Amino acid sequence: MFHLTHEHEMIRQTARDFAKKEILPIAAEFDESGEFPHATIKKMGELGFMGIEVPEVYGGAGMDTLSYVLALEEISKVDASHSVIMSVNNSLYAYGFLRFGTEEQKKKYLAPVASGKAIGAYSLTEPMSGSDAGTMRSQATRDGDFYVLNGRKSWVTSGPVADYVVVFMLTDTTKKQKGISAFIVEAKTPGFIRGKKEPKLGIRASATSELIFEDCRVPVENRLGEEGDGFKIAMTVLDAGRIGIASQALGIAEAAYQAALSYAREREAFGHKIGDFQGISFKLADMKTRIEASRLLTYDAALLKERSKETGERFSINAAMAKLFASETAMFVTHAAVQIHGGMGYSKELPVERYFRDAKITEIYEGTSEIQRLVISRAELSNQ
Ligand code: CAA
Numbered sequence: 001m002f003h004l005t006h007e008h009e010m011i012r013q014t015a016r017d018f019a020k021k022e023i024l025p026i027a028a029e030f031d032e033s034g035e036f037p038h039a040t041i042k043k044m045g046e047l048g049f050m051g052i053e054v055p056e057v058y059g060g061a062g063m064d065t066l067s068y069v070l071a072l073e074e075i076s077k078v079d080a081s082h083s084v085i086m087s088v089n090n091s092l093y094a095y096g097f098l099r100f101g102t103e104e105q106k107k108k109y110l111a112p113v114a115s116g117k118a119i120g121a122y123s124l125t126e127p128m129s130g131s132d133a134g135t136m137r138s139q140a141t142r143d144g145d146f147y148v149l150n151g152r153k154s155w156v157t158s159g160p161v162a163d164y165v166v167v168f169m170l171t172d173t174t175k176k177q178k179g180i181s182a183f184i185v186e187a188k189t190p191g192f193i194r195g196k197k198e199p200k201l202g203i204r205a206s207a208t209s210e211l212i213f214e215d216c217r218v219p220v221e222n223r224l225g226e227e228g229d230g231f232k233i234a235m236t237v238l239d240a241g242r243i244g245i246a247s248q249a250l251g252i253a254e255a256a257y258q259a260a261l262s263y264a265r266e267r268e269a270f271g272h273k274i275g276d277f278q279g280i281s282f283k284l285a286d287m288k289t290r291i292e293a294s295r296l297l298t299y300d301a302a303l304l305k306e307r308s309k310e311t312g313e314r315f316s317i318n319a320a321m322a323k324l325f326a327s328e329t330a331m332f333v334t335h336a337a338v339q340i341h342g343g344m345g346y347s348k349e350l351p352v353e354r355y356f357r358d359a360k361i362t363e364i365y366e367g368t369s370e371i372q373r374l375v376i377s378r379a380e381l382s383n384q
Contacts, residue, residue, distance in 0.1 A: 045116010076251025093120030191216030
């Protein structure tokens with residue numbers, strides 16, 4: 001159904017080889033320590049993985065959305081921590097610049113991240129505003145040629161290490177969603193403070209933290225889009241981000257499935273390979289079927305996003321369906337993979353327990369499964 005070009009096969013193979021050679025040997029160790037994998041992330045940047053869809057003139061690889069999805073899937077098969085860092089740089093950070101950035105903003109703030117020399121982050125969530133993103137409290141007040149940013153943001157992926165952050169704040173407290181604007185903040189700006197780092201269940205080598213803004217002065221030219229456009233920018237960017245998370249979930253699920261399949265072929269009980277028992281083999285059939293369905297939804301959303309570069313059409317529902325189905329598949333598959341492995345699935349000697357812990361976040365970040373259902377059903381019900 002999906003025609004992969006020579007270029008697609010090449011990027012998939014490059015990502016697969018890199019993940020196997022460079023990430024696989026360190027994944028468990030970095031998961032255990034929770035340390036940020038600076039060295040491998042830098043190498044991924046050198047390979048063009050941090051700005052796959054960004055035109056070469058802005059430091060990226062100039063490839064299409066399917067290339068991005070294929071590469072991210074391969075990295076995710078080996079380690080979801082590396083893949084979320086890659087996903088945030090490519091979609092939550094870079095896509096916003098591609099859609100809404102000025103020429104100067106792209107040169108100054110997109111190029112270093114897309115070329116892997118710097119790390120970007122996207123900061124929407126607040127302690128009291130998660131799924132209901134329109135209820136944020138952080139404020140940006142205009143003061144001459146500057147905005148003065150104040151507030152507390154939470155759950156920022158790459159927050160502890162980011163060089164640049166796109167942050168969303170209220171510029172008009174009377175307007176809710178239509179009073180939100182987006183700003184590019186350099187981490188070295190006075191008043192930009194990195195807060196508490198989150199100790200997490202999974203994706204432990206990716207760094208997540210609060211960000212605190214205390215009279216943080218940002219020049220007017222660092223506003224992304226117009227005043228009041230922030231909410232739509234945040235949502236548009238999340239549509240792209242959700243395709244990235246769907247690819248991540250797909251990669252995690254595939255890794256867990258392959259591990260379970262191998263184990264079912266080798267492990268014996270009651271005088272048989274355990275794969276001979278329908279209690280195991282039917283699980284494998286369900287795992288495989290859901291993975292292939294996730295792949296179709298994810299690649300389809302990627303193709304639609306690619307087409308949107310010409311047509312400008314929205315791909316919100318397709319991104320939401322891909323993320324919803326792939327993330328719930330990742331949870332289903334990793335849960336079954338642990339079960340098939342029995343005691344060994346619970347042991348840190350194998351990566352299966354890590355896949356299980358990593359899968360859970362895909363049902364939560366960039367919009368919970370409940371939010372994806374809301375996005376899909378609202379759009380369906382409003383269509384006459
Ligand atoms: N694209 C463009 N515009 C959009 C849009 C989209 N995908 N979704 C909504 N809009 C527009 C609407 O058209 C509407 O515009 P008009 O008023 O002009 O008609 C406006 O935005 C408001 O839309 P809604 O009325 O639908 O807004 P809402 O308050 O009901 O919220 C929501 C909608 C879907 C629930 C949204 O709040 C949402 O997606 N919540 C989840 C937030 C989320 O995913 N957070 C994750 C943060 S990132 C992260 O996880 C951390 C990380 O670093 C990885």
